[in-house]
Amino acid sequence: MSTSGRPNFSEDTLQVLLDAFDPKRTLEADLLAIWPIIRDGVDQDVHEFWRPFGGRNTPYRLDQDEIAELVRRDVRYTELKFTGGLNAKLIAKMVRRGRASSKDRATEIAFTAGLLRSYHARHQRLFKAFVADPATLTRLTQSLYTLYALENSVLLNGAALQRADQELADAAEQRSKLQAIDRSQCWLEMTTDGIIVSANDNFLAAMGYSLKEIAGRHHAIFCFEEDRVSTEYAQFWESLRAGRFMQQEYRRRTREGADVHLQATYNPILDQDGRTVKIIKWATDVTAMRLAERKESDRAHRFRLEAETRRAAHQDTLAELADIVDNIGAVTRQTSMLALNASIEAARAGERGNSFAVVANEVKALSGRIKDATVQASAVLNLGQRSFGT
Incomplete structure (x- = not known):
């Protein structure tokens, strides 16, 4: 293992491989002797190796050009195995082939x-080639399969x-995701009976507790009394133990007894047999948002009350103005009657009524102007009443 905690297989292991597979250091010479015997069939061997990977009906879907290129490179690689000697460069090629084979289990088997x-x-x-020379056949066969064992091991x-690297990358990504969630959300870990196991700092800050104060206690400490004893709360835990996911906004109680509103999900964690083994709660504290909504609702309510008050006062004023306009209208009608009567009397008096006629005409003109003003006031009053729906 390397100091970073991941498996290590590099040039440094060449000596280990030679000590394990070729302690007498005779393998390279035997492989050189084998190569002329097997060389003519290598191209066919390599084609057979890659045949399961070609075509649209295979999981790999390699086309003919891709297969041809792989065969060309693999023929050269096979020659190096038998003639180039066991060196760090060759071992590195074997390692890369092994990494390529780890795409999935089927590829590795293939x-x-x-x-x-x-x-x-x-x-x-x-x-x-050596059927008549059993001793040489035995020695070269052992060397051939020694190379196979070495190559297969690498x-x-x-x-x-490759799998270890992928697992490390996946684990790093998973840790990064969990850290991001931990920074932005509250979480609480519990047993299937609701006993608290752990919680993050966000949750503890929202509820006003330390971890020491809540570990080993039941989730009910965060509930108000009416919730703790309710049938719904008992059914809530039955559903979680049955593996059902729960999500909604919950009202919870802080250490000081204040309301906290949490948009939360309760997630049953299942084992390989599908049994619920723990409950993880993820939550976002939406208390500030709910308080802001309540404050805005109260402000809107006050505004409506003030508007209703102003509307009522305006309607009262319009009613008073309507009375005034009616009174002015009555005075106007009476003034018109007086002017008419005065004109009649002036006509009866002849020349002696000339001065009286002048006064009667002025009264009549004044009455007309008052009537016009009354009509205008009535129109404005009607407009105001219509704007308030009266």
Whole structure:
């Protein structure tokens, strides 16, 4: 293992491989002797290796050009294994092939099975060449399968490295996501019986507790008395234990007895058999938002009351004005009658009534102007009444 905690397989392990698979350091010479015997069939071996990976009906969907390129490179790689010597560069190639094989379990199996088929085919050619020389056949066969064992070991280790790297990357991503949630939300971990196991700082701050004060106690400490004893609360826990996800806004009680509003999800955590093993609560404190909504609602209510008060006062004023206009109208009618009577009397008096007639005409003109003003006032009054729906 490296100091970073991840598996390590690098050039430094070449010596370990040689000590394990070629302690007498005879493998390279044997592989050089094997190569001329197996060389003519390598192209076919490599084609057979890659055949399961080609075509639209396979999971890998490699086309003919891609297969041809892989075969070309693999033929060269096979030659290096037998003629280039066991060196760090060759081991690195084996590791990369192992990493490539770790795409999924099926790919890894296909790689290892294809590798074994290739070595069996090469052993058949070796057997035909040395069937009359059992001692040489035995020695070279052992070296051939020693190379297979070494390559397969490195291949599997490369696959393990790739999986380990992916697991580390996934774990780092998961930690990052959890840290982001932890920074922005409240969470509470409980047993299936509602006993508190742990909580983050956001939750503790919202509820006014320390972790020491709540660990080992029941979730009910965050509920008001009417909620704790309710049938709904008992059914709530029955649903969670049954594995049902719960989500809504909940009113909860702080350590000091104040209201806290939490938009929360209660998440049953299941084991491999589908049994609920714990409950995780994720929540967002929406108390400030609810208080702001309540404050805005109160302000709107006050505004409506003030508007109603102003409306009532305005209606009272309009009513008073209506009375005044009616009175003025009555005076106008009476003044018009007086002017008419005065004109009649002036006419009866002849020349002696000339001065009286002048006064009667002025009264009549004044009455007309008052009538016009009364009509205008009535129109304005009607407009005001209509604007208030009266």
